Amino acid sequence: MGFLVMILTAVAVVHVYLWRRLVRASTTPGSRLRRVLTWALGVLAALMVVTMAGSRLSGVEVVRVVAWPGYLWLALMFYLFVFGLVAEVPRAIAAFALARGRRTAPGTAPVDGAVDDAEDASVLARTAAGESSAVAGPAAPDSATPVAASGGRPAGGGPGADAPAIDRRLFISRTASAVVAAGALATVGYGVTRALGDPVIERVPVRLPRLDPRMSGLRIAAVSDIHLGPLTGRGHTERIVRMINGLEADVVTIVGDLVDGTVAELGRLATPLKSLESRYGAYFVTGNHEYYTAEGPQEWIEELRSLGVRPLRNERVEITHGGAVLDLAGVNDLNGALSGDGPDMGRALGGRDADRPVVLLAHQPVQVAQAAAHGVDLQLSGHTHGGQMAPFNLLVPLQQPVVAGLASVPRQGGGDTQIYVTRGAGFWGPPVRVGAPPEITLIELRAGG
Numbered sequence: 001m002g003f004l005v006m007i008l009t010a011v012a013v014v015h016v017y018l019w020r021r022l023v024r025a026s027t028t029p030g031s032r033l034r035r036v037l038t039w040a041l042g043v044l045a046a047l048m049v050v051t052m053a054g055s056r057l058s059g060v061e062v063v064r065v066v067a068w069p070g071y072l073w074l075a076l077m078f079y080l081f082v083f084g085l086v087a088e089v090p091r092a093i094a095a096f097a098l099a100r101g102r103r104t105a106p107g108t109a110p111v112d113g114a115v116d117d118a119e120d121a122s123v124l125a126r127t128a129a130g131e132s133s134a135v136a137g138p139a140a141p142d143s144a145t146p147v148a149a150s151g152g153r154p155a156g157g158g159p160g161a162d163a164p165a166i167d168r169r170l171f172i173s174r175t176a177s178a179v180v181a182a183g184a185l186a187t188v189g190y191g192v193t194r195a196l197g198d199p200v201i202e203r204v205p206v207r208l209p210r211l212d213p214r215m216s217g218l219r220i221a222a223v224s225d226i227h228l229g230p231l232t233g234r235g236h237t238e239r240i241v242r243m244i245n246g247l248e249a250d251v252v253t254i255v256g257d258l259v260d261g262t263v264a265e266l267g268r269l270a271t272p273l274k275s276l277e278s279r280y281g282a283y284f285v286t287g288n289h290e291y292y293t294a295e296g297p298q299e300w301i302e303e304l305r306s307l308g309v310r311p312l313r314n315e316r317v318e319i320t321h322g323g324a325v326l327d328l329a330g331v332n333d334l335n336g337a338l339s340g341d342g343p344d345m346g347r348a349l350g351g352r353d354a355d356r357p358v359v360l361l362a363h364q365p366v367q368v369a370q371a372a373a374h375g376v377d378l379q380l381s382g383h384t385h386g387g388q389m390a391p392f393n394l395l396v397p398l399q400q401p402v403v404a405g406l407a408s409v410p411r412q413g414g415g416d417t418q419i420y421v422t423r424g425a426g427f428w429g430p431p432v433r434v435g436a437p438p439e440i441t442l443i444e445l446r447a448g449g
Contacts, residue, residue, distance in 0.1 A: 008049065014081050015045045021084050022180065025173040044073045064230040068431075071231065075191065075389065075430035079184035082391070087176045094172045191389065191432035199223075199243065199425045199438035204406060206418060208377045209449045210357040212324030216447040220359065221249035221278070223440050224382025225424025227289070228269045229260035231431050237272040240425050240440065245277045247442050251319060252278040254309065255382045255422065256287025256333055256363030263299045274307040280319050282309045285330040286341075287363040287383065289428075296339060312361060314344040316352065326445075327352055329376075330361040343367065349374045359445075365400045365421050372409045372417035379419040380443070386423030386436030393435060404436065 019041055027034035051070025221244050228237065244252055254273075259266050276282045284304050290297035301311045310317075312330025319326045331343035349358065357377045362368070365381045386404035387393025396403045404423050408416040423439040 007052070011045065011048060011077075014077060015041060017084065018077065018080055021173075022080065022177045026170070026177045028170075044077070048074055048077070067230045071430040072188070072192075072432075075188045075432040076184055078389065078430075079187045080180060083180040083183040083187075087180050091172065091176050095169065098168055098172070187434060188432055191430075191434040194437050195427045195431045195433040197438075198239065199440045201243065201247070202422070202439050202441045203444065204420060204441060205444045205446055206378055206406065206420065207446045207448050208357050208418075209415065209447075210355065210377060211326070211445055211447040212322075212357075213447040214322035215324040215326060215445065218251070218319070218321050218326070218445045219247070219249045220251045220253060220380070220443040220445070221247050221440065222253045222255055222380045222420070222422050222443060223425050224255035224363070224422050225257040225287070225385055225426055225428070226254070227257055227260055227424075227426035227428050228266045232269065232426065234269050234272065236426065237269055241272045241275050243440055245275070247440075248277075249442060250279040250321065251328065252276050252282040253328075253361055253380060254282065254284040255361050255380055256285055257289045257382060257424070257426075257428075258284070258287070258304075259300060260289055260292070260428070262293050262295055263303050267303060270303065270307065273304070273309055276309065280321070281317075283317070283328065283330060283361065284309050284311045285361045285363060286311075286333045286336060288333050288335040291333065291335045291339065291341075297336070297341070312348075314347045316348055316358070325356055327356055327358040328361070329358055331367065333363045334367065343370075345370050345374050349376070365402045365419060368401060368409050368417060368419045371419075372411045375411060376417050378443075378445075379417060380441075381419060381421045382424050384421055384423070385428065385433075386421075386439070388427060388433055388436050389430070390435030 019038065023034060023037045023041065027037065047066060047070045051066050051074070223240060223244065226232075226237070226240060259270065263270075273282075284301075286297045286301075290300055301313070304311055312328070314331050316327050316329035319328050329348045331345060331348050332341055334343060336342040343362065349360070352358065354375065358375070360371050360376045360379045362371065362379055362381055364383045365379075367381070368376075368379050371379045381402075384396050384400055384403050387396055393403050400421075401407070401409070402419055402421045404421050406418065406420045408418045411417050420441065420443060422441045423436050425438045425440055427433060427438070
């Protein structure tokens with residue numbers, strides 16, 4: 001409940017900011033354009049709330065009706081906010097230069113902002129009195145009190161004498177708003193093409209000092225955060241399976257957050273997983289999203305078993321290759337602890353041959369600290385999406401030790417536990433990826449330090 005309140009508060013604050021900067025600052029009081037844009041912003045805010053609430057309360061078919069416009073507006077709102085903050089600097093510089101120019105210009109009457117403020121007050125006063133608001137501003141000044149030619153109204157009675165000169169502040173605001181809107185639209189458009197396009201194949205060689213040379217060259221395909229849900233179709237899964245099979249991996253691993261819904265809602269989308277090909281099998285560990293449905297992860301665990309994907313539930317298996325053996329272990333996600341189904345490193349890793357290398361599947365990178373304490377050689381994780389939409393990647397380190405890619409953590413007694421964090425093959429929320437393209441990883445293990 002507290003998280004929902006925080007999100008709704010943030011959405012409200014951002015929408016107020018957007019209204020002040022993109023609507024209020026770029027339109028005149030009482031204008032039809034301001035009213036239309038204000039109503040549009042309010043409707044979009046309500047649509048976003050319905051989308052976010054619907055993902056928890058309604059079925060996939062209901063969510064799908066509002067999910068596309070709702071989540072696309074969420075992404076556009078975010079980048080309007082980001083570009084708006086960036087534009088505050090040049091906007092402030094332009095406003096300062098304009099104000100300084102007014103103070104230093106000798107012998108000029110109040111113009112631009114003063115005239116604009118007088119017009120706004122006049123329009124509001126006439127509207128309150130029930131008069132027509134068609135008149136754009138106050139009556140033209142008579143010829144006895146001419147206005148200086150540097151930005152006010154024309155002093156004479158020639159063409160344009162009754163048309164107000166555009167206020168410089170309004171011009172600055174409209175220019176800034178146009179740049180912000182163009183930047184946000186271009187960024188979201190690019191992000192949609194990346195999110196809905198083919199994942200990038202990342203080929204990552206990893207050296208393990210304890211790996212038997214006979215096992216050198218073992219290939220592990222890792223994919224996470226597929227997020228089957230209301231915005232994905234069966235084709236999303238089919239493409240991922242096809243790309244994984246093209247890697248001819250020895251082992252396939254799905255490192256959590258496979259689904260955003262129940263088997264009844266999404267089972268048909270997961271069916272292509274039965275076509276996964278590998279020499280030594282396909283394995284799965286739960287992510288946090290597997291625990292977000294009322295049914296919990298158990299129904300998906302059984303569904304995956306029926307598709308030929310083996311869940312590793314705080315357990316490990318032996319992978320024999322070239323006459324050598326490696327332990328492949330998997331632990332439940334941290335979110336399972338709330339329902340008594342959390343990770344158990346001791347159970348997954350205890351009692352094994354300490355001279356044998358072990359690869360651990362754990363959805364969240366933060367679990368690497370425990371993995372290092374248990375002597376894990378390599379941890380494969382997901383969860384972060386690489387930030388999904390920059391600059392969120394700058395916030396991920398507040399919760400997770402690694403955003404994406406390969407890193408290492410020192411182990412007590414010497415040596416390192418390496419961790420690879422894949423960016424995930426899908427998306428959550430907005431179908432947008434900026435600075436973090438979707439990924440399928442091929443880990444190639446090599447012997448030696």
